Amino acid sequence: MGGTFDPIHHGHLVAASEVAGLFGLDEVVFVPTGQPWQKSERDVSPAEDRYLMTVIATASNPRFSVSRVDLDRGGPTYTIDTLTDLRAQRPDAELFFITGADALSQILSWRDSERFLALAHFIGVTRPGYQLADGHLPQGTVSLVEVPALAISSTDCRDRVERGMPVWYLVPDGVVQYIEKRGLYRTTPRARPAGPTRGPHASGARSTHDRPPPGGTPAADPAGGTPATDHQEVPR
Ligand SMILES: Nc1ncnc2c1ncn2[C@@H]1O[C@H](COP(=O)(O)OP(=O)(O)OP(=O)(O)O)[C@@H](O)[C@H]1O
Numbered sequence: 471m472g473g474t475f476d477p478i479h480h481g482h483l484v485a486a487s488e489v490a491g492l493f494g495l496d497e498v499v500f501v502p503t504g505q506p507w508q509k510s511e512r513d514v515s516p517a518e519d520r521y522l523m524t525v526i527a528t529a530s531n532p533r534f535s536v537s538r539v540d541l542d543r544g545g546p547t548y549t550i551d552t553l554t555d556l557r558a559q560r561p562d563a564e565l566f567f568i569t570g571a572d573a574l575s576q577i578l579s580w581r582d583s584e585r586f587l588a589l590a591h592f593i594g595v596t597r598p599g600y601q602l603a604d605g606h607l608p609q610g611t612v613s614l615v616e617v618p619a620l621a622i623s624s625t626d627c628r629d630r631v632e633r634g635m636p637v638w639y640l641v642p643d644g645v646v647q648y649i650e651k652r653g654l655y656r657t658t659p660r661a662r663p664a665g666p667t668r669g670p671h672a673s674g675a676r677s678t679h680d681r682p683p684p685g686g687t688p689a690a691d692p693a694g695g696t697p698a699t700d701h702q703e704v705p706r
């Protein structure tokens with residue numbers, strides 16, 4: 471499964487897991503793009519950050535792995551190169567390429583589509599907000615599969631972080647923490663409100679990445695400032 475994974479989210483993981491089960495795949499290789507040339511109109515996070523988030527998100531699943539082929543090759547990422555490299559590494563494997571409905575509809579605009587369609591069988595998966603269709607690909611080159619609908623996108627995750635909204639449960643826990651640690655997706659530093667403190671965990675300065683309190687929903691804190699209700703931070 472190729473993707474920019476900026477960041478990787480549960481929509482990606484559920485799609486991969488579902489396809490692996492339905493097609494009896496031995497392994498799902500997540501391949502973060504190096505330079506996604508069709509996303510050149512926006513800033514993409516550093517490739518190493520996207521790679522590490524993908525490793526963190528997939529580490530607990532023994533059937534999931536992450537490939538660096540698109541990062542290490544350099545230059546714009548083309549699926550023809552991805553599949554050529556994966557084929558060279560796994561000469562005996564039958565290759566499948568998992569893609570969401572949005573990407574599948576664009577596939578004929580990708581470089582050398584005729585050539586890469588011969589290197590793998592394409593699996594198009596449903597995605598909320600998009601119509602799943604065969605993208606006018608030649609018969610037999612693509613299978614269409616319904617997967618549990620998760621209306622999650624990386625764009626929305628980035629916007630939420632930027633606005634100080636939580637991304638817990640949209641992305642794996644370790645990815646939430648990685649985003650926080652590296653300060654990804656924030657154009658302005660997080661505000662730390664002034665005021666009296668009552669000990670190391672009671673400053674009122676709360677990260678918008680903090681977990682919701684057990685049994686409760688966190689108060690909305692879009693500015694990243696003092697929450698409307700006080701609660702103990704959950705130690706990490
Ligand atoms: N929620 C989802 N359900 C099913 N497939 C998805 C979902 N989100 C992404 N995909 C598919 O995963 C692949 C990689 O997606 P990508 O990394 O571009 O994520 P994205 O959420 O579409 O990102 P962005 O919002 O930045 O465009 C694509 O084939 C895409 O169609």
Ligand SMILES: O=C(O)c1ccc[n+]([C@@H]2O[C@H](COP(=O)([O-])O)[C@@H](O)[C@H]2O)c1
Nearest residue numbers: 472473474506508547548549550580581
């Ligand atoms: O080969 C191409 O020209 C091409 C153009 C756009 C996207 N792709 C691939 O499609 C996958 C999803 O890409 P994206 O940009 O939606 O994250 C990823 O593996 C990309 O390398 C490939």
